[in-house]
Every structure is written in structure tokens, then in C-alpha cells.
Amino acid sequence: MSRCYNFAPGPSTLPLPVLEQARDELLDFRGTGCSVMELSHRSREFTEVHNETQALLRELLGIPAEYDLLLMQGGGHMQFSMVPLNLLGKGNVASYIVNGTWSRKAAAEAARFCTVHVAAENPGVAAPSQDELRIDPRSSYVYYxxxxxxxxxxxxxxxxxxxxxxxxxxxxxxxxRPFDIRRFGAVWFGAQKNFGIAGLAIAAVRHDLIGNAPDSCPVMLNWKSYSDKNSMLNTPPTFAIYIANLVCHWIKREGGVKELERRASVRSKLLYDAIDGSDGFYFGRVEKESRSRMNVTFWLKEDALSGLFIEEAAKEGLRNIKGHRSIGGMRASVYNAMPVEGARELARFMNDFARRHG
Ligand SMILES: Cc1ncc(COP(=O)(O)O)c(C=O)c1O
Structure with missing residues (x-):
């Protein structure tokens, strides 16, 4: 077996112990004689996985009882629609901070339902500062x-x-990294980058904000449907929930979110140091204080070398570092499951490549 360091932006790398456990349990899930994929979502065994996953996420993220934790399908794009459908209430304005591809898409989707007020805009080189935000006071919610x-x-x-x-x-x-959910009305996230696989999206929503969708809102797009039925109103993505469960256990064993935060800063520093120390051979476009700890983007001064860079990196087992097609360059996604060693290897390769071609 030869596993690479996978820097893909999502779906992305999973912890090896999680994959090994899924493999070991694949044919006979904990004595049931079938795979977890073959079990009824209403079975005792799966119900345990489902409820435990919610409990583990609540524990890891510090989500108290006054927030509902909803497990859904439809990915991020479905949340782009669900947010306005569920939060506008009687209002018809929402403020969006637009500073990249995904906030822009979310704002465009919300514009189908309401007037979108752009509270701040940035082409993707910085997170707007608090002073730059111009929030419309009529907004039902503020999104970023x-x-x-x-x-x-x-x-x-x-x-x-x-x-x-x-x-x-x-x-x-x-x-x-830890965050205080009480600062938020709702926080949502897809699973396929930091704690699982595609097919599962989660929202933590303050309970009093649930139940405000119009009657015309489709059942599957109404957060209340999920809240009322413990996210089991229809067949949930059972395998994705199972993998999320294994990842949550892995995070706990590794030392929790604080430890993942520590690793994230070590990984990203290794890569940003390689960029900053390259004497211009590599350069980034994001302002230093807004640099992501998760997606390290950079370009080669000599763009003609980009193909060779990707090819040679792949030969050394450093894969999927090509930047998004909309902006080009390179992007190393270093999510929770990426070992620090993976970032160290990529930084070593970058230094070496720059030395050979600089
Ligand atoms: C921050 C963010 N939001 C939303 C999305 C869209 O998610 P999905 O592909 O599940 O619709 C992505 C996808 O990469 C993302 O990175």
C-alpha cells in the first residue's frame, strides 16, 4: 500500500485509523452480520451511531442545548438556500459579507428570496475588518x-x-479551532473537508430561530423538519454519518479541538514560511493576517514551471495541490486529518524545487 499526502480541497484526506476501522467493520458491523451501509436507519445499531455522532459533535464544539444540531444532505449548496428560507421570517433583507467564491455564491442564492445587502466586499485577498462592515439594520441575519x-x-x-x-x-x-457558538444564530458546515465524507451537512441553529420558514418552504428545506424528527425525517446518509462518528472519536483520542488548532498552526506556518523564505520564487496573494490555516494558496513567479511543480510533487507522493480553476496557482489544503509530517514534506519539496529552478 502506498498512500500519498493528499492536499485535495474536499473531498479530502481522512485519518488513516478511521479508514482502517471502516475497513475492518465493513462486512460485519459490530456483530450485526451486515455492513453499516446495509442496516436500516431505524435499527438500534444505527440509531446509536446517529445519536452518538450528534453528542460527540456537541461535546467537541461546545454546543449547548439551546442550539439544535441538524444532520442533512444536499451539501453546502443546499444550505445556501436553506439559510434565507429559514431565517428571513417576515423580513426581506439580509446582509452578506462577500470576500470569496462561497460567500458570493451564498449571496447570489439568497438574492432569489430577498434583497441582499453587501456589508463588505473583497476580491479574495483579505477578510474585511470589523470597521469595514456596513450592516443593514433591517437585516434578518448577517452571513459570512x-x-x-x-x-x-x-x-x-x-x-x-x-x-x-x-x-x-x-x-x-x-x-x-474553538469558537463560542453563542455569538452565532447558526453555524453550518459540510463534512467532506474536516470531519468526514461528502453527503452530510450539519447546522447548529439557535432553537428560537427554527420554525420561521414560510408554509411554502419544501419540507426537505425546512430546518424545523429536521429539528422535529431528530434529523431522521427520511433516510439519512447513514454511511457519511458513520464516518463522521469515527472521525469524532479520532479527534477526541488525539486531544480534541485545541490539539487540532495547534496542529493547524504548525502545518500552515511550515508552508507560509516556505513561501516567504523563497525570495519571491513563490508568492501568495492573501494579506498576512487573513491567511488561511486550512487552504494555503500560492503561485510560482515563473508560471511556466507550475506544471512541472505539480508533476514532481506528485511523484514524491504530494498530490492534488493544483489551485482552483478560477484563480490558478497552487492550493495545499491542510485540514484536520493532514499529518504535520505531510506539510513538512511539502515545505521540504518546495524549498528543494526552488533551489533547483530558482
Ligand atoms: C466554504 C465552502 N462552502 C460551501 C461549499 C460548497 O459545498 P458543496 O460542494 O457541498 O455544495 C464549499 C465547497 O468546497 C466550501 O468550501
Whole structure:
């Protein structure tokens, strides 16, 4: 077996012990004689996995009882629609901080349902500062993306909204640092980057904000449907929930979110040091204080070498570092499951490549 260091932006690398456990349990899940994929979602065994996953996430993220934890399908894009459908209530304005691909897409989707007020805009090189935010006081909610995955821009603070419910997309940095959920009305995240596989999206929503969708809201897009039925209103993505469960156990064993935060800063520092120490051979476009700890984006001064860089890296087992097609360059996604050693290897390769071609 030869596993690479996989820097893919999502779906992305999983902890090896999680994959090994899934393999070991694949044919006979804990004495049931079938795979977890073959079990009824209403079976005792799966119900245990389902409830335990919610409990583990609550524990790891510090989510108290006044927030509902909803397990859904449909990925991030479905949340782009669910947020306005569920939070506008009687209002028809929402403020969006737009500083990258995913907040832009979320704002475009919300514009189908309401007037979107852009509270701040940035082309993807920085997280707007608190002073730059112009929030429309009529807003039913204020929305932002805590870590913009394509550009590699991460917020270093939680925006202050003057009492208007704050909503965050934390898909690409969830569980990588502690945060105080009480600052938020809702936080949502897809599983496929930091704690699992595609097919599962989770929202933690303050309970009093649930139940405000219009009657015309489709059942599957109404957070209340999930809240009322413990996220079991129909067949949930059982295998994705099972993998999330294994990842949560792995995070606990490794030392919890604080330890993942420590690793995230070590990994990203290794890579940013390689960029900054390359004498311009590599360069980034994101302002230093907004640099993402999860998605390290950079370009080669001599763009003609980019193909060779990707090819040689792959030969050394450092894969999927090509940047997003919309902005080019390189992107090393270093999520929770990426070992520090993977970032060290990539930094070593970058230094070596620069020495040979600089
Ligand atoms: C921060 C963020 N939000 C939303 C999405 C969209 O998620 P999905 O592909 O599950 O719709 C992505 C995808 O990469 C993302 O990185």
C-alpha cells in the first residue's frame, strides 16, 4: 500500500485509523452480520451511531442545548438556500459579507428570496475588518464564510452585528479551532473537508430561530423538519454519518479541538514560511493576517514551471495541490486529518524545487 499526502480541497484526506476501522467493520458491523451501509436507519445499531455522532459533535464544539444540531444532505449548496428560507421570517433583507467564491455564491442564492445587502466586499485577498462592515439594520441575519476555501482567506475574528443573528459557513475550518457558538444564530458546515465524507451537512441553529420558514418552504428545506424528527425525517446518509462518528472519536483520542488548532498552526506556518523564505520564487496573494490555516494558496513567479511543480510533487507522493480553476496557482489544503509530517514534506519539496529552478 502506498498512500500519498493528499492536499485535495474536499473531498479530502481522512485519518488513516478511521479508514482502517471502516475497513475492518465493513462486512460485519459490530456483530450485526451486515455492513453499516446495509442496516436500516431505524435499527438500534444505527440509531446509536446517529445519536452518538450528534453528542460527540456537541461535546467537541461546545454546543449547548439551546442550539439544535441538524444532520442533512444536499451539501453546502443546499444550505445556501436553506439559510434565507429559514431565517428571513417576515423580513426581506439580509446582509452578506462577500470576500470569496462561497460567500458570493451564498449571496447570489439568497438574492432569489430577498434583497441582499453587501456589508463588505473583497476580491479574495483579505477578510474585511470589523470597521469595514456596513450592516443593514433591517437585516434578518448577517452571513459570512469563516474560511474561503478557494482563495485561502480566513477570518481572524467573529463579526459583531449589534444583535442581528449571525450565520457562518464553517465548512472548511470546522473543528480546527474553538469558537463560542453563542455569538452565532447558526453555524453550518459540510463534512467532506474536516470531519468526514461528502453527503452530510450539519447546522447548529439557535432553537428560537427554527420554525420561521414560510408554509411554502419544501419540507426537505425546512430546518424545523429536521429539528422535529431528530434529523431522521427520511433516510439519512447513514454511511457519511458513520464516518463522521469515527472521525469524532479520532479527534477526541488525539486531544480534541485545541490539539487540532495547534496542529493547524504548525502545518500552515511550515508552508507560509516556505513561501516567504523563497525570495519571491513563490508568492501568495492573501494579506498576512487573513491567511488561511486550512487552504494555503500560492503561485510560482515563473508560471511556466507550475506544471512541472505539480508533476514532481506528485511523484514524491504530494498530490492534488493544483489551485482552483478560477484563480490558478497552487492550493495545499491542510485540514484536520493532514499529518504535520505531510506539510513538512511539502515545505521540504518546495524549498528543494526552488533551489533547483530558482
Ligand atoms: C466554504 C465552502 N462552502 C460551501 C461549499 C460548497 O459545498 P458543496 O460542494 O457541498 O455544495 C464549499 C465547497 O468546497 C466550501 O468550501
Amino acid at each position: 464564510c469563516d474560511n474561503e476555501t478557494v482563495h485561502g482567506v480566513e477570518f481572524g475574528y467573529v463579526p459583531e452585528t449589534g444583535g442581528i443573528p449571525l450565520v457562518a459557513d464553517m465548512s472548511s475550518n470546522i473543528l480546527s
